[in-house]
Amino acid sequence: MLESSARVRQIERLYRDRYSAFVRIAIGIVRDTDAAHDVVHEAFTRALASANTWREEGSLEAWLARIVIRVALDGNDPATAPLPEDLSVRLPFPDRDPLLATAIANLSSRRRTVVFLRYYADLSVERIAEILGIAEGTVSATLAQAKDELRLVLGPEGKEARR
Amino acid sequence: MTDPLDDDLRHRFAGQDDARLSARYRRPLSRGRRRRPASAWLTAAALLVVLATAVVVVVARRPPESPPNPTSDARGLSGRLLVRYAVDEFVRVDLGSGSSAPLPYEPPPTDVFPAIFHSGNRFVWQDAGVWSVDDALATPPARLSPVGVGQELLLPATPGTIWRVAQYPDGSARSAYRVRADSGAVVERFDPPRGRFITAAWGRKLLLRENGDRGTIWTPDGPSEVLADNVAGPLALTFVNSSLLRVRNLDTGRTTQVSLPPSGQYGKFTPRPDGTAIAFVEFPKGASRRIALADMRSGSVRILDSAVLGTNSEPVLAWTGDGRWLLVIDAARTVWVLDPTASVPPHTVTTLPQPTVGDILEAVAAG
Numbered sequence: 001m002l003e004s005s006a007r008v009r010q011i012e013r014l015y016r017d018r019y020s021a022f023v024r025i026a027i028g029i030v031r032d033t034d035a036a037h038d039v040v041h042e043a044f045t046r047a048l049a050s051a052n053t054w055r056e057e058g059s060l061e062a063w064l065a066r067i068v069i070r071v072a073l074d075g076n077d078p079a080t081a082p083l084p085e086d087l088s089v090r091l092p093f094p095d096r097d098p099l100l101a102t103a104i105a106n107l108s109s110r111r112r113t114v115v116f117l118r119y120y121a122d123l124s125v126e127r128i129a130e131i132l133g134i135a136e137g138t139v140s141a142t143l144a145q146a147k148d149e150l151r152l153v154l155g156p157e158g159k160e161a162r163r
Numbered sequence: 164m165t166d167p168l169d170d171d172l173r174h175r176f177a178g179q180d181d182a183r184l185s186a187r188y189r190r191p192l193s194r195g196r197r198r199r200p201a202s203a204w205l206t207a208a209a210l211l212v213v214l215a216t217a218v219v220v221v222v223a224r225r226p227p228e229s230p231p232n233p234t235s236d237a238r239g240l241s242g243r244l245l246v247r248y249a250v251d252e253f254v255r256v257d258l259g260s261g262s263s264a265p266l267p268y269e270p271p272p273t274d275v276f277p278a279i280f281h282s283g284n285r286f287v288w289q290d291a292g293v294w295s296v297d298d299a300l301a302t303p304p305a306r307l308s309p310v311g312v313g314q315e316l317l318l319p320a321t322p323g324t325i326w327r328v329a330q331y332p333d334g335s336a337r338s339a340y341r342v343r344a345d346s347g348a349v350v351e352r353f354d355p356p357r358g359r360f361i362t363a364a365w366g367r368k369l370l371l372r373e374n375g376d377r378g379t380i381w382t383p384d385g386p387s388e389v390l391a392d393n394v395a396g397p398l399a400l401t402f403v404n405s406s407l408l409r410v411r412n413l414d415t416g417r418t419t420q421v422s423l424p425p426s427g428q429y430g431k432f433t434p435r436p437d438g439t440a441i442a443f444v445e446f447p448k449g450a451s452r453r454i455a456l457a458d459m460r461s462g463s464v465r466i467l468d469s470a471v472l473g474t475n476s477e478p479v480l481a482w483t484g485d486g487r488w489l490l491v492i493d494a495a496r497t498v499w500v501l502d503p504t505a506s507v508p509p510h511t512v513t514t515l516p517q518p519t520v521g522d523i524l525e526a527v528a529a530g
Contacts, residue, residue: 027179093179100175119169120176151168154175 007051010060015044018061022068024121028089029072036072043068062130065123069131082133085109089116103153111146114139234259238507240500242483243298244490245286246526247279248518255300256498258483258490258528261513266296267303281484281529283323285344293327295344298529307347324350410441410459421457421464429455433480433489440503442467442480442489452476454491456503468509471499479523484530492523 015022019040026036026043047067054063069083086109094101104112117128125143129136235241236259244256245266253266279288285295296304308327327340341351408421408429423429426447433442438459445453445466452472457464467489472478476494483490491499496515502508515523 024180091179096178097175115172119172120179122173147166147168147172150172154168154171 007054007060008048011044011047011051011064014061014064021121021123022065025065025068025117026072027092028116028120029069029087031090031092033092039072040068043071046071058130059127062127065127065131083131087113089113099154103150106153107146107149111142111149114142115146115150118143236260236512238500238510240483240488240512242485242528242530243300244481244498244526244528245279245298245300246479246492246515247288247524248521252518252521254515256513256515258500258512261498263513263515265516266300268294279525279527280325281527282325282344284529285323286527286529287325287344293325293342293347295347297345307342307344408457410457419457419459419462421462424453424455424464424466426450431478431480433482435482435489435503436484436486439486442482442503444472444478444480450474452478454478454480454489454501456489467501467503467505471501471509477522479526481526481528483528490526490528492526496523 022040022043023033023036026039027033030036030039043064047064054060066083069087073084073087088109089112091097091101091104104115107115113132114128117123117131118125123131125136125139129139132139234257241259244258246254246256248254253268254263255266256263279286281287281298284298286298286300287293287295293307294304295307296302323344324341325344327342340349342349406423406425408423410419410421421441424445424447426445428446428448429443430446431442431444435441440459441457443455443457445455447453451469451474453469454467454471455464456467468491471491472493478494479492481490481492482488487502489501489503490512491501492515493499496517498512498515499509500512
């Protein structure tokens with residue numbers, strides 16, 4: 001097991017390297033940029049205070065992301081507790097892309113969460129699986145189903161918008 | 164084979180970022196360095212020696228320059244304004260003439276929380292390093308230091324000096340120095356207590372004492388307990404509740420209670436340099452945003468203007484160095500000048516150029 005100081009250095013490194021991803025995760029839940037920055041700071045404060053509770057099962061990034069989600073949800077459960085099924089993620093600025101906002105809102109809670117973590121927080125399938133506590137295959141399947149749904153709404157118009 | 168929907172979704176989700184996050188995201192944290200052959204280094208070193216010799220000769224022969232004097236407009240407005248877009252674009256404005264020009268500045272590959280302020284005769288800011296430029300803007304910005312470990316918190320200290328505090332993610336300060344704003348030379352070092360970040364309520368990440376009392380924020384100059392914005396002397400701003408703001412001047416110990424307008428949403432608190440007032444923006448729902456002034460002697464609040472800002476602008480405020488004028492930059496990048504005594508109606512100085520990326524983050528003025 002890593003020594004405490006080494007783990008703090010790892011946490012600090014993730015803070016510096018992955019700050020944007022953590023903020024994006026928080027924005028989806030709190031839907032306010034400043035509040036999301038505060039959530040990430042609070043989450044890292046908690047993570048550092050309980051750095052020795054991480055059992056090195058899975059990645060440190062996923063463990064931190066779960067703390068960020070818990071803080072954003074205003075929860076005090078330990079990081080190892082399962083996350084709620086519905087994280088209530090929404091687009092922070094739905095007016096900027098009403099079509100995407102509608103398409104995302106029509107997805108089931110799980111599909112919406114997976115799409116959000118994949119395309120907004122830019123997390124890998126493996127990392128999403130760790131965060132949500134489900135199998136990678138389940139994440140891939142959920143993502144594929146979500147994309148099938150989104151394709152119906154965004155397909156032609158999405159291509160137009162990109163031209 | 165790549166699914167075009169993947170690209171489309173990434174593109175659409177990228178549109179959900181705010182300017183700060185976009186700017187933070189668009190640059191990788193580290194850029195790979197290309198290895199150059201040894202001969203290239205030798206050639207570069209030889210050229211450097213020749214160049215340095217030439218510079219020494221030229222500088223030795225050149226008479227000392229005096230910085231250009233700022234012009235003054237018909238109402239007596241003068242001074243300089245430094246405006247920052249997103250993370251790495253600066254525009255300098257001569258307030259008297261309204262002329263503006265981009266500041267030559269090569270951004271580093273990483274960025275941290277922005278903060279710019281005026282100290283002595285220098286504009287100082289931070290990104291992945293600490294930068295300084297003379298407020299006459301006669302020379303290019305000079306990099307005082309790279310960021311060390313963790314985050315770097317910059318705070319104004321005495322005129323002409325700044326505090327540099329290296330932070331870890333939990334907000335604990337690992338080192339703190341008072342350095343000269345012109346050269347970065349260390350004036351003083353001290354070992355600070357632990358603290359942690361709180362909200363960026365005053366446009367800058369602040370430290371909270373470890374006891375968790377939101378009203379007391381540790382100041383890096385030692386035993387003092389609070390620092391929010393010491394442009395006007397060390398002031399601590401605390402929301403007692405949604406409509407009551409407590410302002411404490413640490414130099415005098417004087418506390419002023421300010422009853423805020425009933426909209427419940429305020430921001431951009433900007434102390435006047437002489438400490439007698441704090442300008443802020445009221446954000447009423449569905450109505451035009453209003454610029455207000457809280458008097459620090461009486462605690463009363465006066466609406467300075469409700470016409471300059473629309474319902475959807477995120478303004479940036481800055482006082483001129485003499486505290487005579489309040490500068491307001493609206494969403495259309497127009498620089499407005501407001502008279503806190505309301506004897507001169509609001510007027511515009513200039514409209515700033517369109518930035519390459521992002522919105523205006525902050526501005527600071529010098530006398």
